[in-house]
Amino acid sequence: MVRAVDHAYTLIRDGILTGRHEPGERLGEAELAELTETSRTPVREALRQLEMEGLVEVLPHRGARVTAWTAADLEEIYDLRAMLEAFAAERAAGRIEPKDLDRMTEVCDLMDEAAGPGATQDLDRVTELNAEFHGLVRAAAASTRLVTMLNAVVQLPLVVRTFHRYSAADLARSCAHHRELVAALRAGDGLWAQSVMRSHVLAAKAVLLRAAADETETR
Amino acid sequence: MVRAVDHAYTLIRDGILTGRHEPGERLGEAELAELTETSRTPVREALRQLEMEGLVEVLPHRGARVTAWTAADLEEIYDLRAMLEAFAAERAAGRIEPKDLDRMTEVCDLMDEAAGPGATQDLDRVTELNAEFHGLVRAAAASTRLVTMLNAVVQLPLVVRTFHRYSAADLARSCAHHRELVAALRAGDGLWAQSVMRSHVLAAKAVLLRAAADETETR
């Protein structure tokens, strides 16, 4: 048995992440209540939650809209994320358990497999594994507040389906970063881990910004 | 005319910050509705908001409690804050307007006055001015998301009435940091600004941790 709030939250969130609700689209409470087969009360709470995470904007007496990101937002968010993830990596270096490190190595192998060129390539699986990898780092950082903040800035990359914009070289570099991070964590070197993680996120930012620039150019 | 949610939010928040509601205390919705002279609906929304900011914890079907901080929480929060404020200072270095810098200098003068020893000392006024000073930095950083995150980690220092634990030397150092930060921002030196801000926050952390240690010792 799940709470209606969680049900509504998950449904609306997925609707935004999969692009079913476009940026700027208006989200009426009554409409969402019907969609989620609940009432407006849990929908309201779910929208508040999503507002905190930055996925929707709600204006008093005017309802909620799906957040529309600008290129400047994107840059700002990735800079924030770089800092937060680097901090998490540093903390993780002093706390992570060997079994988590082993699992991270496994995830790296699976990612190489799913990211490799050819018919077996599965970018959605890569996204999933990537989320697990970074989740392990955050969990090892052991800071509930940090995790909350990261959740707020990590949603966006999902919206824009990051990995579908990666070139083969970008993907290879990303996987290499992951392996290097595991090495840094295994060595217990906080500075190294922090540094690799920062590179990792900033590289992702560069890919995204270039992709965004290309899009507006060809338009 | 203000919204009932905001009214309830402000009232409950003040109740926690001023210590009227003690850490660990149970906060019943009905009770708060009566206290704020509204109904349970806006109270519920206010509690959710406060949960996001870390001031209360709400458990499903069991209601809300005022968050009880441990020494480890305190350390974690100050490390987070050091990083976030440093980041804000760096961004501010490239964007802040001369008139804001002038105002910051004014605030420094006023703080020296209010912090000075003797009968004119007014630590609540220092707290107020300190908030304005840091607010100017954050505003200059021009990142809505960063401001949201900082709000989440800046609440705590208010709860424990930080400045009342400062020695004369601590206060003097804090004011010196402020002046140095203004200099760094005026020079447009992001690295310098970031560095000063980090020192500033970590120094505050040290004062608080020592004070906390003393308290548990004499108990």
Add this chain to the structure above:
DNA sequence: TCTCGCTAGATTGCGTGCAATCAAGCGTTC
């Protein structure tokens, strides 16, 4: 023709009732 004001429809904000869930106290059984 442009601007301002008004009206109507729709939507959010809030109050309240009812059902689901939880904690505590009591009684029963081993």
Add this chain to the structure above:
DNA sequence: GAACGCTTGATTGCACGCAATCTAGCGAGA
């Protein structure tokens, strides 16, 4: 005497209704 289960009281979670507010469209006046 201790442990388990049940019942009762209290509290949260959810649904729905009404009032306050906003947006859009129309009409009157300059």
